[in-house]
Amino acid sequence: MRRLIPTPAGLGMLVLLLALTVLRWARVWDGTISLCLGVALGLTGKGETVLPGMYEQWIAVVVWWFFLIFLLFVVVRHTSRVQQRNNVSSSPGLIPRRLSSLVLATMLFVSLTSSLLVPVPPNVQGNLLNSRLLPPLARGMLIIDIGEDREGDGTSLEGRFRFLQRKLLDSRVVLSGPDEKGNEPRPGVSEGSRNDFHFLFGSDDAGRDVLSRAIAGARVSLGIGLAAALASLLIGAFIGLAAGLGGRWMDVLLMRLTDLALAIPGIFVAIGLVAFFGQSILTLVLVLAGLGWMGTARIVRGQVLVLREREFVLAAGLLGVPAWRIAVRHLVPNLLPVLVSATVLQFANAVLAEAALGFLGLGVQPPTASWGNMMGEALGSLQRGWWIGLFPGAMLASVLVAAHSMAEDSPGP
Amino acid sequence: MGLLTLVFFLSRLLPGDAGTLFLSPTVSPEAAERLRVQFGLDRPVPVQYILWIRALLEGNLGLSFSFNAPVREILARVFPNTIILAIPALFLEMLLAVGLVAVAKRHPGSTIDRLLSRGTLVVYALPTFWLGFILVMVFSYWLGVFPSAYMWSAGSEGSSPVDLVRHLVLPSLTLAIPGAAGLARYLASTVGDVEKEEYVLAGTSMGLTHWTVFRRYILKNSMAPFISFMGTEIGGLLAGALVTETLFAWPGMGRLAVMAIFARDYPLVLGCTLLAGVVVIVGNLMADILQAILDPRVRLE
Numbered sequence: 001m002r003r004l005i006p007t008p009a010g011l012g013m014l015v016l017l018l019a020l021t022v023l024r025w026a027r028v029w030d031g032t033i034s035l036c037l038g039v040a041l042g043l044t045g046k047g048e049t050v051l052p053g054m055y056e057q058w059i060a061v062v063v064w065w066f067f068l069i070f071l072l073f074v075v076v077r078h079t080s081r082v083q084q085r086n087n088v089s090s091s092p093g094l095i096p097r098r099l100s101s102l103v104l105a106t107m108l109f110v111s112l113t114s115s116l117l118v119p120v121p122p123n124v125q126g127n128l129l130n131s132r133l134l135p136p137l138a139r140g141m142l143i144i145d146i147g148e149d150r151e152g153d154g155t156s157l158e159g160r161f162r163f164l165q166r167k168l169l170d171s172r173v174v175l176s177g178p179d180e181k182g183n184e185p186r187p188g189v190s191e192g193s194r195n196d197f198h199f200l201f202g203s204d205d206a207g208r209d210v211l212s213r214a215i216a217g218a219r220v221s222l223g224i225g226l227a228a229a230l231a232s233l234l235i236g237a238f239i240g241l242a243a244g245l246g247g248r249w250m251d252v253l254l255m256r257l258t259d260l261a262l263a264i265p266g267i268f269v270a271i272g273l274v275a276f277f278g279q280s281i282l283t284l285v286l287v288l289a290g291l292g293w294m295g296t297a298r299i300v301r302g303q304v305l306v307l308r309e310r311e312f313v314l315a316a317g318l319l320g321v322p323a324w325r326i327a328v329r330h331l332v333p334n335l336l337p338v339l340v341s342a343t344v345l346q347f348a349n350a351v352l353a354e355a356a357l358g359f360l361g362l363g364v365q366p367p368t369a370s371w372g373n374m375m376g377e378a379l380g381s382l383q384r385g386w387w388i389g390l391f392p393g394a395m396l397a398s399v400l401v402a403a404h405s406m407a408e409d410s411p412g413p
Numbered sequence: 414m415g416l417l418t419l420v421f422f423l424s425r426l427l428p429g430d431a432g433t434l435f436l437s438p439t440v441s442p443e444a445a446e447r448l449r450v451q452f453g454l455d456r457p458v459p460v461q462y463i464l465w466i467r468a469l470l471e472g473n474l475g476l477s478f479s480f481n482a483p484v485r486e487i488l489a490r491v492f493p494n495t496i497i498l499a500i501p502a503l504f505l506e507m508l509l510a511v512g513l514v515a516v517a518k519r520h521p522g523s524t525i526d527r528l529l530s531r532g533t534l535v536v537y538a539l540p541t542f543w544l545g546f547i548l549v550m551v552f553s554y555w556l557g558v559f560p561s562a563y564m565w566s567a568g569s570e571g572s573s574p575v576d577l578v579r580h581l582v583l584p585s586l587t588l589a590i591p592g593a594a595g596l597a598r599y600l601a602s603t604v605g606d607v608e609k610e611e612y613v614l615a616g617t618s619m620g621l622t623h624w625t626v627f628r629r630y631i632l633k634n635s636m637a638p639f640i641s642f643m644g645t646e647i648g649g650l651l652a653g654a655l656v657t658e659t660l661f662a663w664p665g666m667g668r669l670a671v672m673a674i675f676a677r678d679y680p681l682v683l684g685c686t687l688l689a690g691v692v693v694i695v696g697n698l699m700a701d702i703l704q705a706i707l708d709p710r711v712r713l714e
Contacts, residue, residue, distance in 0.1 A: 393543035404538040
């Protein structure tokens with residue numbers, strides 16, 4: 001635990017990771033998708049098409065890998081430490097710690113590999129005559145628009161088609177070719193259809209597969225939640241450390257600022273900001289982070305005020321170690337358990353807030369699926385199709401419950 | 414004051430001004446200009462800010478662009494509906510929380526106690542709209558007991574209180590349940606501390622029943638943190654009202670705020686945010702005052 005981020009190198013890695021995650025989020029996702037496509041094609045031997053975006057793919061691999069390792073490491077070490085301290089006997093309640101971390105890890109995994117897991121791409125519509133509002137397990141027809149060849153080199157189109165072919169069990173997908181009159185299909189646009197697709201979780205009002213959308217929504221919702229939680233962790237930890245170490249005036253100033261931020265009715269301001277600045281994913285992340293750092297800041301400040309009277313910090317101060325180095329080497333490692341639980345809680349809050357915004361129609365814009373906007377769309381056809389909102393809501397609820405019970409099991413401030 | 418400034422400047426910084434946004438392209442530039450002058454949008458921003466604050470102090474919140482009516486009137490018409498929804502929800506929340514804790518702490522550490530403490534965590538974490546979703550599905554579509562939306566049945570607006578209560582059940586439950594779970598958790602932890610006190614032991618050894626001890630000794634002494642929590646909970650209720658009112662098409666402030674945002678009706682958005690802020694602050698203040706009345710120790714400080 002102590003060895004995890006005490007070194008500047010470790011901290012640098014964390015910052016790099018964060019910068020990559022937040023600034024290049026879209027690129028990381030593009031890379032992830034294209035990576036997954038590549039893996040899928042390679043595994044099935046259907047084609048050796050090299051998809052564009054090798055660079056993004058590598059960013060994606062590095063970021064996700066580091067991130068998962070980091071997360072797992074923190075969580076595992078942390079829980080074992082808490083178990084040791086409490087002699088394990090801390091109320092093994094309704095949701096055991098292992099189960100909640102398993103749920104979280106699974107959902108994160110689903111969100112990472114969503115493009116591999118979806119039965120069909122999430123925005124593919126069924127036949128509007130007979131595939132709308134199908135109950136779970138029903139069969140219907142899907143029409144797949146493979147899209148335009150934006151790059152103009154034919155490779156991405158080819159790749160996407162092969163991917164779809166595999167997803168829809170190849171031979172039954174028909175790529176529309178020249179029609180009877182001999183007209184070529186529109187250049188760069190292709191369509192395929194499949195007659196007997198199983199809608200496991202049913203289909204929505206536009207004939208789209210709810211399961212695929214729920215899986216794709218996991219990526220959007222959890223991605224935004226994670227990025228927002230990490231960003232508010234950074235802001236909160238920085239402000240808390242500055243307030244705790246910076247002397248009396250700094251403390252008063254920063255804590256007044258925090259109180260002010262806490263007094264603002266967050267969700268009202270959030271919907272205002274998001275509605276006015278546009279609903280891009282980056283905006284959402286920034287807004288959610290900007291409204292969520294206060295809890296972390298307060299907890300960190302409280303801990304720092306206690307820690308800075310401890311002998312090892314005093315000794316370091318007497319030896320002339322500069323304040324930032326004390327913060328990084330001596331305080332942050334000791335703050336880690338608190339930070340983890342605050343961040344997990346913040347993650348839950350951000351995911352919930354994103355979902356609420358999406359539900360109100362102010363979050364991620366359709367047709368991109370997120371759990372929130374799926375619930376909002378489901379509201380319109382609630383009477384005719386209960387399954388549309390039930391499944392994404394259940395996934396959302398499971399993540400929230402898992403995160404809350406994990407934060408609960410960790411030591412509080 | 415900080416809230417005012419923040420809200421004002423955020424709304425002015427934003428792209429496009431209301432004059433251009435709510436006029437259609439067919440309106441001549443001169444007419445648009447006249448309108449901007451009429452709304453005072455041609456003045457420099459600091460002047461607008463000072464004018465706005467002055468108007469605010471006189472209780473004038475400006476004119477809503479989309480309703481073409483004073484914001485104050487719209488809020489005055491709509492806010493009571495939110496109160497009608499929020500007050501029963503608040504009481505329901507307290508009732509549920511105290512009831513749950515009373516049942517759970519009958520035998521501290523028993524299976525029921527542990528189950529409830531974990532169960533409340535689960536319920537607390539559930540998203541409001543999903544809960545509402547399930548309630549509507551079960552109670553209005555499958556069982557057909559309660560209506561799923563609106564405040565009154567069509568054609569009988571304001572006629573019978575029974576109708577209103579029937580419409581009130583699902584939204585107030587949706588609003589109350591997650592809050593009640595949070596409250597119960599909080600109360601349970603306070604009660605857990607209080608019941609270790611010696612006066613509780615004394616009460617029990619005097620032969621008082623469990624319920625009497627709980628009511629007279631434990632609950633009363635757990636009240637102070639409970640009330641301050643309620644103060645913060647009012648903000649939570651407002652945020653919940655945003656979603657709940659949209660879900661149940663309840664004509665309250667939350668739904669108004671969402672509509673105002675979609676219509677880019679800045680004065681109305683400002684009004685809603687301000688009112689929400691004021692309610693939160695008043696809630697906290699009331700909690701502080703109540704606490705001072707109930708707990709002499711707070712008064713002395």
